[in-house]
Amino acid sequence: MDLTHAPADEEFRAEARAWLAAHVPRAPLPSLETAEGFAAHRAWEAELAADRWSVVSWPEEYGGRGAGLLRWLVFEEEYWAAGAPGRVGQNGISLLAPTLFDHGTAEQRARVLPPMATGEVVWAQAWSEPEAGSDLAALTSRAVRAAGGWLLSGRKTWSSRAAFADRAFGLFRSEPGAPRPHQGLTYLMFDLRAPGVTVRPIGRLDGRPAFAELFLDEVFVPDEDVIGEPGQGWRIAMSTAGNERGLTLRSPGRFLASAARLRELWRAAGRPREARGRVADALVGARAYQLFTYAAACRFLQGASLGPESSLNKVFWSEYDLALHETALDLLGAGGESADTDWAEGYVFALAGPIYAGTNEIQRDIVAERLLGLPKGRR
Amino acid sequence: MRFLLDTEQRAFADSLRAMLAAADTPAVVRRWSHGEHARGRALWQRVADAGVFALAVPEEYGGLGPHPVELAVAFVELGRCAVPGPLVETVAAAVLLGEGAPARRFLPGLAAGGTLATVAAPGGYALDGDAARLHLASTTEGLMLSPGPGPVRSSLDPARRLTPLTPGGELLVPDPPWARALAWARLATAAQALGVGLALLDRTVAYVRQRTQFGVPVGSFQAVKHRLADAVIALEFARPLVFGAALSLRPADVAAAKLKACEAAYTTARTALQLHGAIGYTAEYDLSLWLTKARALRTAWGTPEECREAVLGDADDG
Ligand SMILES: Cc1cc2nc3c(=O)[nH]c(=O)nc-3n(C[C@H](O)[C@H](O)[C@H](O)COP(=O)(O)OP(=O)(O)OC[C@H]3O[C@@H](n4cnc5c(N)ncnc54)[C@H](O)[C@@H]3O)c2cc1C
Numbered sequence: 118m119d120l121t122h123a124p125a126d127e128e129f130r131a132e133a134r135a136w137l138a139a140h141v142p143r144a145p146l147p148s149l150e151t152a153e154g155f156a157a158h159r160a161w162e163a164e165l166a167a168d169r170w171s172v173v174s175w176p177e178e179y180g181g182r183g184a185g186l187l188r189w190l191v192f193e194e195e196y197w198a199a200g201a202p203g204r205v206g207q208n209g210i211s212l213l214a215p216t217l218f219d220h221g222t223a224e225q226r227a228r229v230l231p232p233m234a235t236g237e238v239v240w241a242q243a244w245s246e247p248e249a250g251s252d253l254a255a256l257t258s259r260a261v262r263a264a265g266g267w268l269l270s271g272r273k274t275w276s277s278r279a280a281f282a283d284r285a286f287g288l289f290r291s292e293p294g295a296p297r298p299h300q301g302l303t304y305l306m307f308d309l310r311a312p313g314v315t316v317r318p319i320g321r322l323d324g325r326p327a328f329a330e331l332f333l334d335e336v337f338v339p340d341e342d343v344i345g346e347p348g349q350g351w352r353i354a355m356s357t358a359g360n361e362r363g364l365t366l367r368s369p370g371r372f373l374a375s376a377a378r379l380r381e382l383w384r385a386a387g388r389p390r391e392a393r394g395r396v397a398d399a400l401v402g403a404r405a406y407q408l409f410t411y412a413a414a415c416r417f418l419q420g421a422s423l424g425p426e427s428s429l430n431k432v433f434w435s436e437y438d439l440a441l442h443e444t445a446l447d448l449l450g451a452g453g454e455s456a457d458t459d460w461a462e463g464y465v466f467a468l469a470g471p472i473y474a475g476t477n478e479i480q481r482d483i484v485a486e487r488l489l490g491l492p493k494g495r496r
Numbered sequence: 497m498r499f500l501l502d503t504e505q506r507a508f509a510d511s512l513r514a515m516l517a518a519a520d521t522p523a524v525v526r527r528w529s530h531g532e533h534a535r536g537r538a539l540w541q542r543v544a545d546a547g548v549f550a551l552a553v554p555e556e557y558g559g560l561g562p563h564p565v566e567l568a569v570a571f572v573e574l575g576r577c578a579v580p581g582p583l584v585e586t587v588a589a590a591v592l593l594g595e596g597a598p599a600r601r602f603l604p605g606l607a608a609g610g611t612l613a614t615v616a617a618p619g620g621y622a623l624d625g626d627a628a629r630l631h632l633a634s635t636t637e638g639l640m641l642s643p644g645p646g647p648v649r650s651s652l653d654p655a656r657r658l659t660p661l662t663p664g665g666e667l668l669v670p671d672p673p674w675a676r677a678l679a680w681a682r683l684a685t686a687a688q689a690l691g692v693g694l695a696l697l698d699r700t701v702a703y704v705r706q707r708t709q710f711g712v713p714v715g716s717f718q719a720v721k722h723r724l725a726d727a728v729i730a731l732e733f734a735r736p737l738v739f740g741a742a743l744s745l746r747p748a749d750v751a752a753a754k755l756k757a758c759e760a761a762y763t764t765a766r767t768a769l770q771l772h773g774a775i776g777y778t779a780e781y782d783l784s785l786w787l788t789k790a791r792a793l794r795t796a797w798g799t800p801e802e803c804r805e806a807v808l809g810d811a812d813d814g
Contacts, residue, residue, distance in 0.1 A: 118505065118565050119498045120743050126497075187497055380808075397804035401737070401752040408736030411499045419500070429729050478718075484728060485721030489701050494716035 120411070122191060129184070130191045136168060137199035146202045148462055150325035155239075155281040158205035162236025172210055172234045179226065180234035186414045193370035200374070208277060209233045209240030211366055213286050213306075220304075220345040220353050229306070241279035241309065243287030243331055244354070246272060251479050253288075254298040254351065258333065260289035260305060266339040267291070269307060272332055275473075279329035280318035284308050288350045295348075302350035306342040313337070323456060323465050366474060367434045369407035372441070375463070376403035379445055382460075386448050395444040402437045409433075425487040428480040435470030435477060442467045499736070501569065509569045512546055516577035522782045528580040529654040533627045536580055537612075543579065544609020546570075552590040552680060558604035559590075564680070568687040568742040575691025575761075578785045580655040582614040582624040584684045584797065589613035589632050591677040592639055598668045602630060615677075616642070616661045621649065623796075625659030633661045638670040653788035654779075675747065681797045682750040686738050686757035689793045693731045693761035696768040696786050700724065704771055714771070723767045730760035751798065751806030758794045765790035 122130070146161065147154035165171035166180055174189040175181025184192065204210065214233065217226050232238040249256040258271025269289055279285060285307055292301025309316055313336035318326035345353045376399045383389070383396045409430070417423060442464040446453035455461060471477040485491045501509070519539055528536045543549075551567040553559025561567075567587065574583055590606050592615065593599045605611035614628035618635060625631055625645025633640045645659035701724060704715030714720055734756040741753035765787045769776045776783050794800065 118501060118739060118743060120740060122497055393808065394801070394804050397755075397807045400807055401756055402733075404740070404749075404752055405733040405737050405756060408499065408740045409733050411497065412736050412739075415498055415500045429732055432725070432729055433733055478722070481722045481725035482718065484725040485715075489697075489721075489724055489728060491701065491705065491715040491721050491724065492713050494712070494718060494721070 120408075122187065126188050126191055129188055130195055133170065133173075133192050133195040134199070136170060137195055137201060140164060140168075141199045141201045145200075145459060148325060149203055149205050149278075150280075150321070150327040152281060155205060155278075158202055159236045159239065161202050162204070162206050166235040171206070171236070172214070175214070175230065175234065179230040186418060187411075190368065190370065190410065190414060193368035194373060195370070197368070197370040197374035198377075205278065206233060206236050206239055207366075208242050208282075209238075212242055213240050216286075216304075216344060216353060216356065219356060222341075224341065225344070238284055239278065239282045241276045241282040241285040241329075243273040243276050243279070243285040243307075245275045247274050250275075251476055254302075256288060256290065256302070258287075258289050259293070260291040260303050260338075260347075262291075263337065266337055267303070267305065267343070269305065269313075269333045269336040269338060272330065274330045275319070275328050276331055277328045277473075279309060279316055279331060280326040282309060285331065286344070288354055291347055291350075299351040301348050302354075303347045304344040304350035304353045305338050306344065307333075307336055307338045311336050311338075321465065322468065323461075366431075367438070369403065369410045372403040372406055372434070372437060375438075375441055376400050379441060379448075382445055382448050386450075389448070392444060392448055395440070395447075399437075399441045399444060402441075406434060406437065425483050428475075428483040429488070431474055432471075432477050432480050432484070435467075435474075438463075438467040438470050499739070501565075501739075505566060505569050508566060509573055512543075512548075512570060512573040513576065515542060515546065516573060516579060519577070521577045521579055522785055525578055525580050525655045525785050528627075529657075531626060531648070531657070536627065539579065540581055540612060541609045543570075543574070543583075544607070548574075549586055549590065549609065550607040552587045553603045553607040554595075554599075557599050557607070559607040564683060564742040564745055565739065567680075568683060568738055571684045571687035572691040572694070572738075575688035575693075575789075576695045578655070578692070578695070578789060580624075582612055582622075582628055584681050584688065585614045585623050585628075586612060587684045588615050588677045588681040588797075589630060591680045592632060592634070592669065592672045592674070594669055594673055598639075606630075614645075614659075621658040621660050623659075624657050625661060626657055631661050632668070633663075633665070634672065634674060637667055639668045639672040640664070641666040641668050651788075651792055653792035655785065655789065656792050676745075678797070679745050679747060679750045682754040682803075683738070683741055683745070685793055685797045686734075686741065686750070686753040689754075689757040689761040689790065690731065690734055690738055692786050692790050692793065693727070693734075693757070693764040696761070696764045696783070696790065697724070697727050697731060699783060699786075700727075700764075700768040700771050707773075720771055723771065727760075727764040727767045730756075730763050734760040748807050748809070751803040754798055755800055755803035755807070758790075759800065761790040762794050 146157040149155055149158045162171055169182055172181045173184040173192045176183050246256045260267040260269050288302050288304055291303040295301030313334040315332040317330045319328050321327040379399050445460040446464055524535045524539055547560055548570045550560040551563040552561050593602050611630050612628045613630040614622040614625050615632045616622040626648055631642040633642045642661040642665045644662050649658040651658050704720055705713055707714050737753040737756050741749040775781050
């Protein structure tokens, strides 16, 4: 049992730290849920990519550094400790890219990944529909066969960043008569500016257009934008969902940095006694999450699959993130109401954590049934 | 980086678990609660023979240690089987006796299992003083060899017999390594609590699968599932803190591990009691042996608030 990094990984850490110290913008970028902020974040992605820091875990041919999982965790610790901006390309990088590595063709990888790495093409996830949230398999948007491709029709919703993004990936029903709802779904990529697509931005709680509704009316998608076999979309999408909840969506580095900032905030507020316990719990929680993730990464590197563990992970980080931000706003006192602080932006974002990436109720069901072996009940 | 137990460590855990599971610990615990120590002492000897106390004792004094990771592995199993006795206190005593003459005099007996030790902090009680042979009191003068225990007071956990120590006696170590002993004691308590929590979870999962109401197993109800999911989340995030603390032994790390592991065990105890219904509330049902221990460990060797203080205190220097 050992928690020390290999010397080469520490060299990698030092290199990342030096680069970040020289490049991280001094003033925080505007919120990425605004047109101006989105553009600024896109430019930051390009700057990261110019020195191959935007997708360190990818193979070099697509703009990465071939960094393994442990080195990726090291990078993330440095990235967030340096106070670097949130990642506008995250949906593509942590959801679509792993899917393409596992299920895409060489042609798709060569075409899709490099512009994703540079922020030139930002991706949105188009899974949910108005009548298909937790029960995602109830989705009704259709993909109908056409010459050389498919025609997409229907309505997708809650699509993060779609208000400003370029392309989207999602599931469509291609065999309407299939015996079970999980069958006959096809996983496709499409252009958000293609003819037949209407994007209606939706304001989240603070009014910023953090997600959007997509109306699709016979949108043509060529065959080369189908991921995997037509009809196999559910299986492919579920391997992506594992990534979303599991190791890569919320890196421990982010929470370690937030907990350290919270401690600073508490000190600056004169170390109020009543917040003491919550600040200590935030430090402990970040450490627990870091060590849990290292243990999971080590198991994964030994060939274990992550399975229902990623549901443990999802419930933990989403509740942790919210508690941390609530503590920060309470420490700010009446100033906590001001929406212009990083903490307020983080708080609004954290409020959604228990809802997206599979609600925490659904994750607890998965933990209870698949990890603890409890009987399935009526849903 | 290889933050996983290796094959040998896992084999050690498995063999301890098998040995303890075969020992009918509930019966041992019940006798211990009544001050009948014979079976408990026999079990203690087997635990010592497996090398558990030797992990906290340096080789030159008859031990195998120090091996905090293996010690944590062992204490998870001791907690899982609710083994009674001054287990943590014996580890703390081994560290407090340090080096030189007192170490030569007592540590071989601690490592080999002949000596059960207990320790009282200033103003506090010692655990199981009536069963222990070596009674150590930490006072302003230093570490004293107390003449013996006072009368037994009952604990919320009937298996923990609280005994004040008689003042006076021989001064053993003028300047004992108290901070180091506290770190080892907190680590061992955290691991023990994790084991207690894991046992409570396992028993409760088994119970809700077989207990039926409304014609179905109660474990198929979502409210029941979600409480158990929260328990396993708390325990599985405490586990890496315990082993991370064993690797570093930093005061902030062991305090964090103690805090989280004891909270997780206590949350699980509350859930276990609730999901067992009235049967869980009875002394005769074995679940009670773990339920009461989860509560007692929460404040032993550092309350939650003291542990939070240590987490912040260390952070203040860093
Ligand atoms: C900020 C944000 C960003 C998002 N981004 C995206 C995105 O980029 N792409 C995308 O496709 N989707 C996205 N979503 C949508 C998200 O995936 C869904 O909101 C989520 O799956 C829940 O679906 P729902 O909102 O329809 O809630 P519902 O499924 O209607 O659930 C309502 C409530 O009922 C509970 N519930 C439902 N079924 C059960 C059950 N069986 N047992 C117990 N409780 C149950 C839920 O847990 C929830 O509390 C986003 C959502 C948010 C808030």
